[in-house]
Amino acid sequence: MIQRIQTIFLFISFALCGLLLVVNPIYAEFDYVIDGTEYQAIFLFWSSFGESISGRSGVLAFENYWWNFLLLIFSGGLSFAAIFMFRFIKFQIYSVIISSGCIVLFGLKLMYQYISFKNNNLDGLNYELNAHIFWVVLILALNILSIVAIQLDRRSIPQNYFVFPKG
Numbered sequence: 739m740i741q742r743i744q745t746i747f748l749f750i751s752f753a754l755c756g757l758l759l760v761v762n763p764i765y766a767e768f769d770y771v772i773d774g775t776e777y778q779a780i781f782l783f784w785s786s787f788g789e790s791i792s793g794r795s796g797v798l799a800f801e802n803y804w805w806n807f808l809l810l811i812f813s814g815g816l817s818f819a820a821i822f823m824f825r826f827i828k829f830q831i832y833s834v835i836i837s838s839g840c841i842v843l844f845g846l847k848l849m850y851q852y853i854s855f856k857n858n859n860l861d862g863l864n865y866e867l868n869a870h871i872f873w874v875v876l877i878l879a880l881n882i883l884s885i886v887a888i889q890l891d892r893r894s895i896p897q898n899y900f901v902f903p904k905g
Contacts (some may be wrong), residue, residue, distance in 0.1 A: 744887035748817045751880040755814030763870040766852045813840035838881040845874040
């Protein structure tokens, strides 16, 4: 049913994915030196920017990570769609599992970008991983809680509740 607790979990998960798309928070910052020149790079959830390594200080270079953007959209969309699949419990659970998989891939991709840049043989002055990675863990936890709530709901509903009348 729409008024059950998993609806709240799924809606918060959807809202957080949408918020991360709009806000695009910084999850890692790097200060590094190449040939005696200091540079800075800032990694956001689905884009990054920093000073160009072309030798001219102060020129900003932007890079977008479209896979991150698409994973957030897909995960939020599946969470929202799962709210209205209450008559098809199996599909609802599968969509939440796929949404959770997208969030896990998203988190692993963020960590890969952080670690690969950190291990780039740069003379690092400062490597900072911010607490905004917490949002990924929170979305995953909400999805897991919604799966548990769907399973508990499934046990409390009579077996013939969702059977359509013939006729």
